[in-house]
Amino acid sequence: MNPPSSHAVTGAILYLDGVSVSFDGFRALNSLSFTLEPGEMRAVIGPNGAGKTTMMDVITGKTRPDDGDVLFRQGTIDLTRHDEAAIAELGIGRKFQKPTVFESHSVADNVLLALKGPRDPLSALFGARNRIPAARIDAVLERVRLQEHRRRLAGELSHGQKQWLEIAMLLAQDPSLLLVDEPVAGMTDAETEATAELLKDINRDHSVIVVEHDMGFVRALGCRVMCLHEGAVLAEGSIDAVASNPRVIEVYLGR
Amino acid sequence: MITLRFVRFLEGRGLVFLALVAALVLLVPVCNLLVPPGSPFHVPTGMVVLLGKYLCYAMLAIGLDLVWGYCGILSLGHGAFFALGGYAMGMYLMRQIGTRGVYGHPVLPDFMVFLNWKELPWFWHGFDMFPYALLMVLLVPGLLAFVFGWLAFRSRVTGVYLSIISQALTYALLLAFFRNDMGFGGNNGLTDFKDILGFPVQAQGTRVALFVITGLALIGTFLLARMIVTSTYGKVLVAIRDAESRTRFIGYRVEYFKLVVFTLSAMIAGLAGALYVPQIGIINPSEFQPTNSIEAIVWVAVGGRGTLVGAALGAVVVNALKTVFTTGFLAPYWLFALGGLFILVTIALPRGLVGLAGDIFARFGGAGRGPTRAEAGQTP
């Protein structure tokens, strides 16, 4: 639990320094370093294979880095020492690239499972988990406009609705940092717009990292942008600065 | 008010199931003990034993369904837990024989005298006391499941890997119990029981009583399992089955949830085995055959996994079929039938008989009676 003392004074909610991961010789992350300030929203772009998903895997404990520091909450927590469940408990929520909801549960049960609260087997069996008021679930569903679908099975939802349900589950978890992987893939323009508004709304009291290819959506978020390439940060700054960066144009945006 | 909640808790199918088992528990003793043998309503004692056996299998199936149907853990080791429970009970029954054995030794069972052993091995001590034996019936399978599950789930051994190593565990136990020097009677196992709690095991009254106890145990098991699957715990289990890593990412310690249900289900299997042995009158290492464990899987699959009623029903239906097949001229075809059942159920009836019944109800106006997809479950 003791982070390296030199980083103990960082004010960032998330601090990555020199993080490297390789799979069978392929360097998915190559000394990746960046920081995220509390309350900040950051959009991450980059070509396929740039390391975006691996970065999320490292932050959420799915993949252990070969090298480097991953610190959370002003450098007080070393994330490389925890597993997925512990990191989720610490307050990092993740939405996957491919929407993964619990398809054979109802929409309401999906939210129920995600809601903040005790998560040990005993409380799930007889305890507090079974006495969560329906109002808390409804409140979350209302935010993503799924309240009239609450009794439906998650597997019956449309693709866009699943994306929202997953965001709803993130909200229910109430994490201090949200990692959102391609939230608008497969959405209509109207849905995309609504999602951007929702994320901005969420950003009011949460730090957010959004991975997205849709540049229009990224622009709509109006936040700092970071372009990854070959496992490292290629460029960082405002959307206009990054979009006009010649190297970003070369490797990602195209001419 | 309470009744209403209870009915809702059980759902229609559960209620029918409980009523059926309760009816059996009430009627079978009457029809066996009070109705004269000539009457068409008389149930012969052999039938009572057969029904008792089916009910034991139904308990095993419910235990198995908890881990496989709800949590997606395809355990090929539940036959071993069943057998371990059976051995624990068998050891109690052996100690009850006392001097009535062939060699008349007051303490040592016959096979130990035969092997020229001078004293009781340490693990046989205490089995002369029924409460201790009962404790072991639950504790031994539970402990083995706990240790195995602790190792396997913590290192995230899942899917077919888990199936394969659970089968290897069963196989190792099979080999071990065949050894004479293990102290469990070698390939003959434990048999020639005389009495249980002072009642002769062969007596008609004892057999009926054992049947009633098995029926009550099945009802208890069903209610316990129903409580689990309707709680949030059950929802987490299904979540694990459908999207394990997602469940982790929202903060559940998947390994603990699996461990608890796996251990509990092994204990249910052990209890089922313990009830099985005094009714059948023998326990030997062949109960550890890996095939037995897989056969139990097919009961659950046939009935409808992810529904407790389906699992229990499947156990009874498949075993009734087996009885019909193996006692007549059809005997050589039983394995064809069983093999065909495996193939048919996995390809054509993934939700089993209960799912099929649900579909039929839904088509002919009885909408909402069948299991929803949520219960029947997708592919784990």
Place this chain on the structure above:
Amino acid sequence: MRFCRLLAALAVLLCAMFLSPARAEGVDAALDRFLADSFAETEAAIGGVAQSGAPQAVAILQALGERRLFAHPASRGVFWRDAAGTAFDARTGLPAAMPGDAVVIRLNNRLRNVVQAALGTMTLLSPDPAVRLRAAESVFRSRDPAARAAIETAIAREPRGEIRRVLEEAHAAIMLADTGVPESVRIDAVRRLAETGDTEALGLLRQMLGPTAGPLRAAITQGIGAIEQRQQFRAAAQTVWFGVSLGSVLLLAAIGLAITFGVMGVINMAHGEMVMIGAYVTFLVQEALRQNAPQHLDWSLPIAIPLAFLVAGLVGVAIERGIIRFLYGRPLETLLATFGVSLVLQQAIRTWFGPTNREVSAPSYMSGAFEFLGLQITYGRLWIVVFTLVVFLGLLIVLKATPLGLQMRAVTQNRRMAAAMGIRTRFVDAMTFGLGSGIAGIAGVALSQIDNVSPNLGQSYIIDSFMVVVFGGVGNLWGTLVAAFTLGIANKVMEPFAGAVLGKILILVLLILFIQKRPRGLFALKGRAVEQ
């Protein structure tokens, strides 16, 4: 009978060559001593017969050793019966009627050794190598100084190395046991014994350790150490060989599974039954040959190999097309459905061929054994090891160097991309499964040589096969190879300490623990793609 006469003739030759005629007292005089019924006289008689040079001397001594030599003091007659019961007169060597009250000439244990030693000396030059070897061994045991000259002659003439080795050991044993020779000669003898000797030489050296002292004692101690070390090495080598042999069986059984499970990710619980089908194909081929062309029975295996591949492969393709293709991506369902297939196949075989073991005989080139570096190696096992390696290499070549192999790898790595590139993925699936099943069939041909051909044949290999594939790391053929041999050798190393069954249990438990530590095997593929 011809053999006895031959021996007798040889004995004559032998005696003529190296026995001094002055010491011979004639067979009659020697035979008279048998009539005395005293052990001392009998011993003298044995020496006399051995040195008489009579043609029947060997037969007489052999009969004496086997309680078939009779004395009849009343008529001063000595007779022997041959194994068939015919009586011969020992004085003439011709068949004769034996008086009913003739008595068996008694021996005690010491005399029995004397007889053996005498026989040994007399048969050292027999044309039959087996007889010579037995003679040399018997001299070694008797360490009779009188045989020294005979041994030296025999050494000079012995054409076969392994017999000369025993002769030399016998010579060394005589020298060592002889307290009359100079110590340096005896030390030299110890050295020679230590160089080549085995358990018996070790026994002799230990025996000699007691009554000796000084440099000789030191040499003996050293010699004992040398032999023990060599024996330990040999025992280790033997264990390794048994392990390799078991490992090759495991590899053979698992290698098809490495394709279907390792490459395709399909759990085929009926894999063992593919092996069983291969074994039954072998049985059928052998029966057909036995009835139609018994002179070509040795060809049964070469014919059975392609046939077994075809039959098992076709059954595999049928299973894939009929069942497995509906279940891709649902491994647990595949496991159950293929288990059903395995039950059906077992029962089908049981119905057609009966539940009992069927006899599959070993061709001539598979029977027998030879010795290599002191190890007993049976041809059957050797062939199976060689065959396994050939199959393994063949499979590697198919996967790496043929269009089908390329397509297989393409489909398993990225099914949709492969389909987009025009690969008929369904065809490739069926072929891959057929290949894996066909190889299991080939394994069945080999296993029919060492295991019972019964409907349960497959059952006994399925768990081990899965263990090998999982231990080696799924999707890695070399891993399967290493795993099979590791498990084979580990099993054989465990056996002496724990016994066969307990050893197997221990291996299973260790494997279960290993999989917890490395859920993806020894040589796991790493990366995002392999994680669920």
